[in-house]
Amino acid sequence: MQASEVIKAWGKILKGEPPSLSIEITKECPLRCPGCYAYEPAHLGGEVTLRSLTDRKGDALVEGVLEIVDRIKPLHLSLVGGDPLVRYRELEVMVPMILARGTHVQVVTSAFRQLPQGWKDLPHLNVVVSIDGLQPEHDERRAPATYERILKSIAGSRVTIHCTITGQMMKRPGYLREFLEFWTPRAEIN
Numbered sequence: 001m002q003a004s005e006v007i008k009a010w011g012k013i014l015k016g017e018p019p020s021l022s023i024e025i026t027k028e029c030p031l032r033c034p035g036c037y038a039y040e041p042a043h044l045g046g047e048v049t050l051r052s053l054t055d056r057k058g059d060a061l062v063e064g065v066l067e068i069v070d071r072i073k074p075l076h077l078s079l080v081g082g083d084p085l086v087r088y089r090e091l092e093v094m095v096p097m098i099l100a101r102g103t104h105v106q107v108v109t110s111a112f113r114q115l116p117q118g119w120k121d122l123p124h125l126n127v128v129v130s131i132d133g134l135q136p137e138h139d140e141r142r143a144p145a146t147y148e149r150i151l152k153s154i155a156g157s158r159v160t161i162h163c164t165i166t167g168q169m170m171k172r173p174g175y176l177r178e179f180l181e182f183w184t185p186r187a188e189i190n
Helices: 003-014 058-072 084-100 117-121 135-142 147-154 175-183
Strands: 020-024 076-080 104-109 125-130 160-162
Touching: 020 058, 058 084, 076 084, 084 104, 135 147
Parallel strands: 020 076, 076 104, 104 125, 125 160
Antiparallel strands: none
């Protein structure tokens, strides 16, 4: 992050405007991860649940996200879900349009689907892949987004790996070292 971006963010904060925004563009996800917070009653504040909402799709989704971006003008936008790649057609349209508005974009995914190859060269786009530890634990929790499938999906791309560190991982000596030794040297990893 450049100093000018930090100053812009503080300027928005001092004006009472949010510098960043996260939009759940879909509730759909091909995974059924234990511990997923998305369907917990309190996830949306307790009055509305994710199951009671209807996803926008196609042009309605693209137009709805662009309307929010144009109204709020965030400096940074996270597109999350479910898994945003469920709406890959819409993402391929909306991500370049959001970037053209000067907003940095982050797409958080399990990488169950091939990433669009054109994304690698888009400035100010960060694709974050959620990994639940080393392959045995991850594959058990995140099937069908297994290590094998993720590696195929991110081939030729640039991604950031996200892993939540748990107490279970810390009980095994060297766990994080093994995790980093697997992911850090890969050409696709930021």
